[in-house]
Amino acid sequence: MSNKTKMEFAVPRSAVGDVLRNVADGLESGNLTLGEHPVEFASINKLKVSLKESGDSYFVSVSMKYEPEALVCSCGVEGCVCGLTPEEAKARREAEGDADEDDESEPAAERRALAKGDGKPKYTSLKKGMKKDWKAILEALEGGVFPDPGIASKFMDDFDLMLTYPDEGEEYYDVNRRAMDVFRRAMESGGVEETRQAAARLEELKKQCHDKYK
Incomplete structure (x- = not known):
């Protein structure tokens, strides 16, 4: 299931450009801070910024959608284990490989x-x-x-x-x-x-x- 986060805040009309530039710079650098909240782009699947005029200010809404890390199955000589993260599956494959090498060294x-x-x-x-x-x-x-x-x-x-x-x-x-x-x-x-x-x-x-x- 996807995990969504939404941040909303109001800024003066004169600060709208700064907010958008901040988002653009964050996209380029991979790091973004909205207010006091740091955002890690590496884990974001979707980012949406919307502006709504409200008198002399703008209401800014930033929606972020995080995709959960894919879970996979890792199969070895003793069967399959599912529900692993890619890192866990890789570690299991490496462990299986080490075990295979040990087996090969046996008489x-x-x-x-x-x-x-x-x-x-x-x-x-x-x-x-x-x-x-x-x-x-x-x-x-x-x-x-x-x-x-x-x-x-x-x-x-x-x-x-x-x-x-x-x-x-x-x-x-x-x-x-x-x-x-x-x-x-x-x-x-x-x-x-x-x-x-x-x-x-x-x-x-x-x-x-x-x-x-x-």
């Missing part, structure tokens, strides 16, 4: 234990996380830097889990397992070039599988 085995149904996350969700981690691994190796062990460990766990989904290119599963074993050993050895070569083999297999199934 794959722990995240699988939290999953519903058959204990596995959705294949598309799994692949989305893997894509992000794989990109970070390849960028590190291309720059001659050993991949972050935490990211690599999470990727390897997710990779093993990926190979348990049916109807997702199962004829490639065995060769991918062997390639992952080589990559895992390279990671354990700490050699950047060895790991880079093992990653290149995994990337080659990924492209072969995607060319056939995408």
Whole structure:
């Protein structure tokens, strides 16, 4: 529901111009004072100034209409909460985002234990996380830097889990397992070039599988 405020006062005929100039200046600066009452234009949806002659004076009426801040719904993994201000909804989204980041940092085995149904996350969700981690691994190796062990460990766990989904290119599963074993050993050895070569083999297999199934 809209909130309306109305201010009324009488001024001499000679002061009418000053009142109107005051309103115009307030519109330009964003601040207005009528009498002793400050007005914040930022929250005003509608402003109406009317003048009515009364003898040697004018009766000034200033009507202001304030629109209430829109209430919105914010939806996350635990459902939707409605009746929030935009600021509250933003804060909730940011909190959800932080929670998602925390979830992503958990070992794959722990995240699988939290999953519903058959204990596995959705294949598309799994692949989305893997894509992000794989990109970070390849960028590190291309720059001659050993991949972050935490990211690599999470990727390897997710990779093993990926190979348990049916109807997702199962004829490639065995060769991918062997390639992952080589990559895992390279990671354990700490050699950047060895790991880079093992990653290149995994990337080659990924492209072969995607060319056939995408």
